[in-house]
Amino acid sequence: MAIKDNIKPTRSELLELKKKIALSQSGHKLLKMKRDGLIMEFFEIMDKAKNARAELLRSYEDATQKIAIARAVEGNMAVTSAAFSLKEQPEINLESKNVMGVVVPKIESSGIQKPLQERGYGVIGTTSRIDEAAEAYEKLVEQIIISAEIESAMKKLLEDIEKTKRRVNALEFKVIPELKDAEKFIKLRLEEMERENTFRLKKIKA
Template structure:
């Protein structure tokens, strides 16, 4: 139902029609944006699931190998070997804009001192520790990518929800309200026009009656 605060004037009718046109155009654009966001979100969800399974499997493998290495080495030797570190890690963050959403992109740069990824000597460590370190090193890049995808999914989900609320507001509130206002103003303008025509017809009839009466008096 149209708001009683709407003035039934032609200027207001023009304003409501422009509002309806803008709301209809915005509704279509936001709906297209929502559909595209959902499509890309589903692709990210699939990639996220694939990476998560891969990372979990890699971490399970590394944990099993660390458990085997711990069983074959003394705790002091294992802790000393793991505390030795010849690697430095730098993670840079950049952004990629997808449908007005700034998606993070992580770039990990690892510098290794020495000849390889093993920062400890081989004399007192077991070969199982080498396998565990190697397995953990292989899964590291996937862990960075997984963090990037999961954060992207969170941002995309938030934008989808925001866009969905805007689409619903336009579809169920603003557009119907504008249509009701246009209908109400049009009805009032038509009523005013009919009332004006009736008044004009009555005035014309009165003038004709006066003219007839005046002529009759002249004839007398």
């Protein structure tokens, strides 16, 4: 690298640059640890997501089958009437939680699965087919909420993993190499300036 004569760095600039390099290397190490931790957390949640998705599909098939049987036995009018008789709506609260420094959604629900007497429709005027269909759909709704929470957390984690990877790569392949090149340049320039000063002093003495 050609050293320009008009650039005259100082020792304090070199020390400042060394601090920046140390800080960047420390940040790089911490970000790598965070990235690796997030990836491990992501794979753990991904396993939960697979199980939740499989359970969701089972719940959906069960609910679909039971509502079809209820309609066949009771008729569409009776099933629709039972569905509209529900007075209390389920409560769903959206909160947040922290996973490895990443804020992910936390969904809490209540009042989805209800006792038979709290469903609103008359127990005497219906058969167990409607009860079974109602119970199956309550379980389905709960499973949808569980799956939504897990898959939303996965999405958030994946976004943060990508962001952290970009920062790690920027430090590793751009920032730190450029700082080290600058450090090398300043060292060489300081050495050259020192030689020039020594040569001048010798000349003056001579």
